[in-house]
Amino acid sequence: MISQRYSYDVRQKKDVGEERVMDWIPGRVFRFYRDGFRSMTLGKTLWKIILVKLFIMFAVLKVFFFPDFLSTQFDTDKQRADHVMEQITLPAPNQN
């Protein structure tokens, strides 16, 4: 009986300790960022610009205009290497 109560107490104590640790590190970090974002004034405008910019870059430009040429045209590295080899053994025009 004593032994059971003892082990229960220890587990409970450990859980509370972990909660404190969780509150101490991740919780504080979370609140740090949350409060930081909430208190932004000019930063909100800047974040909007960043998000619009990233959307245009990754969801529009990258997807529709900048596919990775070798990845989309070929399935294996061997095929890509063969293609590049074909390309670099072509005659080139004037370089300037």
Place this chain on the structure above:
Amino acid sequence: MNEIDLGLVNWSRAQFALTAMYHWIFVPLTLGLSFLCAFFESIYVKTGKQEWRDLTRFWMTLFGINFAIGVATGIILEFEFGTNWSNYSWMVGDIFGAPLAIEGIVAFFLEATFFAVMFFGWDRVSKGFHLFSTWMVAIGSNLSALWILVANGWMQFPTGMAFNPESVRFEMQNFWEVLFSPVAIAKFTHTTSSSFLVGAMFVIAISSYYLLKRRHVEMAKKSILVAAVFGLFSFAYVGLTGDESAYSNAYTQPMKLAAYEGLYDGERKAGIVAFGILNPEKKAGDDKDAFLFDLKIPYLLSFLANRSIDSFVPGVNDIVYGNKDEGIVGVDEKMALGKLALADLTAYKDAQKGGDTAAADSALAKFKVNQDYLGYGYLNKPEDAVPPVQTTFYAFHIMVFLAVFFGFICVAYLVYGVKDTIEEKRWLLPLGVLSFFLAMIASQSGWVVAEVGRQPWAIQDMLPVGVATSNIGTGNVITTFWMFAGLFTLLLLAEIKIMLRQIKKGPEGE
């Protein structure tokens, strides 16, 4: 056998230049201003005075605006590698992978942690930890630039690698040789020191504006003192690193050195052109004068290039046509060896395709004899190895002339700042305002020298730009060129508008 479309090559070049130059509007200010913010905050922590805290927060806000608008603009260059420059991208993947991965990791952790503390942490973390975070942002931003510049340095001086015809890749043999190549070190130190100067000129320019308007006078004077000291040290540092950069060019890229000095016929006791107007009709190999007018400082070019005033500095003609007396092999000879290498590489490819292992091994052995000249095999005539001399020459001289001007500005601001008479010098303040715009021109000119001066090479001596491109339609590149021009112009306008609004508000706008 398709001919590579020259229009595609030039549009791809133009697009890369456009995006790189727009990206470079934001980067030097980030690199320079981050250190100035760290200095301002260090003074605040040391003195505990509120005015230094307000001043720090003001400059930090402007730093944040520039950072936010500029962040990720460099990623577009990586998009272009994959789409427009896929041959190049494939061939250098093994070399660039490590530096760019380190850059990405450093940037991510830096931006996610210390950057947040720098902006969100006022009054929420200790003064010491906040200052540490500000310094980490400054150091981290500059270290982040290191890896990009190492990659660029490798393109200018490919070292620590071997070309593997089987994988068709330049494969890294020695990471440290790539990292500590003299070109990479010179490029990193010169680029960052010039960026420090840009940051100093930014602070001087805005502070001068305030003094002209007689607003925030005390803040402006304090900012000027710190920026002038930092600028003066940066000016000295940029001079030393520029010298080192030119010295390494003399050995690794002598054509670039000849181009930015407008030197067609090499000479001993060569002088450096302090001021000159190039003859626009001048071409390699003709008898026309290179300059319509020039003013030279005797012996200095020989000294800077070789640390000896009697030494020979090769000109464009020596490099293109060779100079037996000076032991210089001409491009025509290198082209012959390059064409042998190219023929052996083609034979290797054909033998591999046909499953003839013995023939492939034989072709590979022959290829290895001349592989260092591979790039020259793609040139059609020796003159193809000459970069645009006019652009390189003027960009270099604009950069140097402006750098000297910034030295003058820093000395003048420091002297009058220490005497506390700076606000009375109404003749100097407009020059101070102008200095930031000139600093941006100088910074861009530096990259023009570095990149235009190394043409036609994507990888020095190994891969010309014409062979580095993808086999795609020119129309695609033209379309995206104008899209980027529009997008970046909008971003630039946004930066200018937000920045000006914040400057008008001043430190009270915090």
